[in-house]
Amino acid sequence: GMMGGRHxxxxxxxxxTVSDVATSQTTTAAHPLALPKRLKPTQATKTKVSYTLTxxxxxxxxxxxxxxxxLGYNGNYLGPVLQVRRGQTLQIKTRNQxxxxxxxxWHGAIVPGKDDGGPHQVVAPGQSxxxxxxxxxxxxxxxxxxxxxxxTAKQVYQGLAGLIYVRDKQSDQLHLPDKYGVNDFPxxxxxxxxxxxxxxxxxxAYNSDGTKGNTLLINGTFNPYIRVTTKLVRLRFVNGSNARxxxxxxxNGQAMQQIATDGGLLSKPVAVKTLKLSPGExxxxxxxxxxxKAGQPVTVKNGQQVVLTLRSAQKxxxxxxxxxxxxxxxxVNTTNAQHQTLAFNGMGTMVSINHQQxxxxxxxxxxQQDRPQVWTLKNxxxxxGGMIHPFHLHGVQFRILSINGQAPPANLQGLKDTVALDPxxxxxxxxxxxxxxxxxxxxxxxxxxxxxxxxxIKVS
Ligand code: C2O
Ligand code: CU
Numbered sequence: 001g002m003m004g005g006r007h008x009x010x011x012x013x014x015x016x017t018v019s020d021v022a023t024s025q026t027t028t029a030a031h032p033l034a035l036p037k038r039l040k041p042t043q044a045t046k047t048k049v050s051y052t053l054t055x056x057x058x059x060x061x062x063x064x065x066x067x068x069x070x071l072g073y074n075g076n077y078l079g080p081v082l083q084v085r086r087g088q089t090l091q092i093k094t095r096n097q098x099x100x101x102x103x104x105x106w107h108g109a110i111v112p113g114k115d116d117g118g119p120h121q122v123v124a125p126g127q128s129x130x131x132x133x134x135x136x137x138x139x140x141x142x143x144x145x146x147x148x149x150x151x152t153a154k155q156v157y158q159g160l161a162g163l164i165y166v167r168d169k170q171s172d173q174l175h176l177p178d179k180y181g182v183n184d185f186p187x188x189x190x191x192x193x194x195x196x197x198x199x200x201x202x203x204x205a206y207n208s209d210g211t212k213g214n215t216l217l218i219n220g221t222f223n224p225y226i227r228v229t230t231k232l233v234r235l236r237f238v239n240g241s242n243a244r245x246x247x248x249x250x251x252n253g254q255a256m257q258q259i260a261t262d263g264g265l266l267s268k269p270v271a272v273k274t275l276k277l278s279p280g281e282x283x284x285x286x287x288x289x290x291x292x293k294a295g296q297p298v299t300v301k302n303g304q305q306v307v308l309t310l311r312s313a314q315k316x317x318x319x320x321x322x323x324x325x326x327x328x329x330x331x332v333n334t335t336n337a338q339h340q341t342l343a344f345n346g347m348g349t350m351v352s353i354n355h356q357q358x359x360x361x362x363x364x365x366x367x368q369q370d371r372p373q374v375w376t377l378k379n380x381x382x383x384x385g386g387m388i389h390p391f392h393l394h395g396v397q398f399r400i401l402s403i404n405g406q407a408p409p410a411n412l413q414g415l416k417d418t419v420a421l422d423p424x425x426x427x428x429x430x431x432x433x434x435x436x437x438x439x440x441x442x443x444x445x446x447x448x449x450x451x452x453x454x455x456x457i458k459v460s
Contacts, residue, residue: 030223030224030225030309031221031222031223031224031225032221032224032225032226032227033185033187033218033219033221033224033225033226033308034219034220034221034224035180035181035185035186035219036078036079036080036081036162036163036186036188036219037074037075037080037081038080038081038083038180039051039053039074039080039081039082039083042093043091046088047087047088047089048088048089048090048091048132049083049084049085049088049089049090049091050091050092050093051082051090051091051092051093052074052092052093052095053073053074053079053080053082053092053093053094053095053104053144053162054073054074054094054095054096054097055071055072055073055094055095055096055097055098055102055104055123055146055160056071056072056073056074056097056098057069057070057071057097057098057099058070058071058072058075058076058077058159059076060072060076060077060159060220062194062198062217062220062222063194063198063222065198066197066198066199067198068194068198068199068200069158069199069200070158070159070200071098071155071158071159071160072159072160073144073160073162076159077159077220078159078160078161078162078188078219078220078240079144079160079161079162079163080162081162081163081164081165081180081186082144082162082163082164082165083164083165083167084135084164084165084166084167085135085166085167085168086135086136086137086138086139086166086167086168086169087134087135087136087168088134088135089132089133089134089135090132090133090134090135090164091130091131091132092104092130092131092132093128093129093130094117094123094128094129094130094131095123095127095128096123096124096125096126096127096128097125097126098125098155099125100125100148100151100155101122101123101124101125101148101151102122102123102146102148102151102155102160103117103118103119103121103122103123103146103147103148104117104121104123104129104131104144104146105117105118105144105145105146105147105394106142106144106164107142107143107144107145107280107392107394107417108140108142108143108164108262108263108282108397108417109133109135109137109142109164109395110135110136110137110395110396110397110434110435111133111395111435112133112395112435112436112437113394113395113435113436113437113438113439113459114437115131115132115133116394116395116437116439116440117131117144117147118147118394118438118439118440118456119147119148119149119360119440120360120438122148135166136434137166137263137264137397137415138166138168138170138171138263138264138265138327138330138415139165139166139167139168139170139171139172139264139265140166140260140262140263140264140265140282140415141163141164141165141166141186141236141238141260141282141284142163142164142165142166142263142282143161143162143163143164143188143238143240143282144161144162144163144164145160145161145162145240146160147440149360149450150450152446152449152450153202153211153242153446153447153449153450154202156240156242156446157192157200157202157205157211157242157446158200158202159220161188161190161240163186163188163236163238166264170327171264171265171327174265174321174323174326174327175320175321175323176234176259176286176320176321176322176323177230177232177233177234177286177319177320178234178320179319179320182229182230182319183229183230183232183233183234183319183320184233184234184236184320185226185233185234185235185236186219186236186238187218187219187235187236187237187238187300187307187308188218188219188220188238188240189216189218189237189238189239189240189241189246189277189302189307190213190216190217190218190220190240190241191212191213191214191215191216191217191241191244192213192215192216192217193205193212193213193214193215194213194215206447207243207447208347208348208349208447208451209243209347209348209387209445209447209448210242210243210244210387210445210446210447210448211242211243211446211447212241212242212243212244213244216302216305216307218307218308223306223309224308224309225297225308225309225310225311226308226309226310226311227311227313228289228292228310228311228312228313228316229313229316229317230289230316230317230318230319230320231288231289231290231316231317231318231319232286232287232288232289232290232318232319232320232321232322233286233287233289233310234259234284234285234286234287234320235256235284235285235286235287235300235308236260236282236284237275237277237282237283237284237285238282239277239278239279239280239281239282240279241279242279242445242446242447243279243445243446243447243448244279245276245277245278245279245388245390245420246275246276246277246302246307247274247275247276247302247303248274248275248276248277248300248301248302248307249273249274249275249300249301249302250287250298250299250300250301251298251299251300251301252298253273254287254288254298255271255272255273256271256272256273256275256285256286256287257269257270257271257272257285257286257287257288257322258270258271258272258275258283258284258285258411259284259285259286259322259326260282260283260284260414261281261282261283261411261412261414261415261416262281262282262397262414262415262416262417262418263397263414263415263416263417264327264329264397264414264415265326265327265329265414266326266329266410266411266413266414267325267326267327267328267329267413267414268324268325268326269286269322269324269326270409270410270411272285272411275411276420278388278390278418278419278420278444279390279418279444279445279446280390280392280417280418280444281390281416281418281419281420283411286322287310288322289310289312289316290316292310292312292316293312294311294312294313294314296312297309297310297311297312298310298312329399329413329414329415330397330415331399332372332398332399332430332431332432333372334372334374334401334430335372336371336372337371337372337373337374337430338367338368338371338372338373338374339373339374339375339376340365340373340374340375340376341354341375341376341378342354342375342376342377342378342391342441342455343355343378343380344377344378344379344380344389344391344421344443344453345380346382347382347384347386347387348451349451349452350451351389351443351448351451351452351453352452352453353441353442353453353454353455354455356452356455357451357452357453358442358452358453358454358455358456360456362456363438363456363457363458364455364456364457365455365456365457365458366457366458366459366460367433367457367458367459368433368459368460369432369433369434369435369436369459369460370432370433370434371432371433372430372431372432373430373431373432373433374401374428374429374430375398375428375429375430376426376427376428377391377419377421377426377427377428377429378421378425378426379421379422379423379424379425379426380424381423381424382423385423386423386424387423387445388420388421388422388423388445389420389421389443389445389448389453390418390419390420390421390443390444390445391418391419391420391421391427391441391442391443391444392417392418392441392442392443392444393417393431393439393440393441394417394439394440394441395433395435395437395439395459396417396431396432396433396434396439397415397416397417397431398415398416398417398419398429398430398431399413399415399416399429399430399431400412400413400416400419400427400428400429401428401429401430402426402427402428403425403426403427403428404425404426404427405426416429418444433459435459436459436460437458437459438456438457438458438459439456439457439459440454440455440456441454441455441456441457442454442455
């Protein structure tokens, strides 16, 4: 099965321990976690930072033997981290060197509709397009990926996704762990299936309710480990999978301190034993590793699957803090709000929102810039129980007002751009559009999105 494949492969490479693969918890063999490069700006001033991002075809040796054909940004798989400070204009020259059309969508960014990279902003093969927008949102881990109609799911599956780190003064002053690859790690979680010939065969793996894989890749690494050299370790989890939901736990039963949601820091750290992430969601945690012992690895797990192994150094230094209070989360005043109700329905190719499937020529909703919005999101389930639909809205960060009439759990009381709608549940959110244009909202199960579980709103 899936564990056998992963551990078996590693056992061969280490040649020593071939443990009971099905129950093995402490993996003896692992690869250092790949760290995406932090992209060098083509230009940087106090007020502006400019990058060039190229979507390209490539290949990568994930496994011994034949290389896997991949897509990547400026490299062979995934993309580099774009870093920007709040208040700076982020300018990105996007280039499409694929053989197919693509778009460049900035997931979680508060951005004018015309620069958002939705399905209307296609960059044809061989073409390039420059976007620029001022970053007016708090420090957060955002991400980017393609969004062209009909090819989003496949292009993401083949490797197109990358991170944007927004930083700001207020969060710097908290002295959280922030040394990239030392005590602050991006952890992009994806599941993939490989053919016998080591290829991602999207079409063969395709499932209309979400294409999943039996192998986890973390930042593109099989069975990765990090060396823990500090007492506090920050992990920025990103669910970059097409459709798989994760429930992350530490193997030693210890709670993680969640410090951030999709759009920025929580008001205070929240102890979580299980961190749930649906596709598109992010969660940043700090792990207190002070008592971790060398030679006794602790793992981050999803069920029985190992996501990441933490290998403690003999001696760990203090570097970075976990303050009792973080930053206050921006609130939404809902007086005079405009109300909308969206019902998420069906499965497979029958998925819909308010009984309609996406049409690029139809504007489903309208809103005024800056007018508070309160949306009621319903997952109506199905006779067979139904599925989680991760709801995502472009161009904003929202607050969750309630889940099934109750206040959301403390770790969902931050800024969000994606929220899991469980079967038969109702989630209320509030926000306002700070910019104008046409924005998408959709299920972030990418196959549902492609099957039409998406709509568009025009903000003017
Ligand atoms: Cu992350 Cu409309 O997407
Ligand atoms: Cu869905």
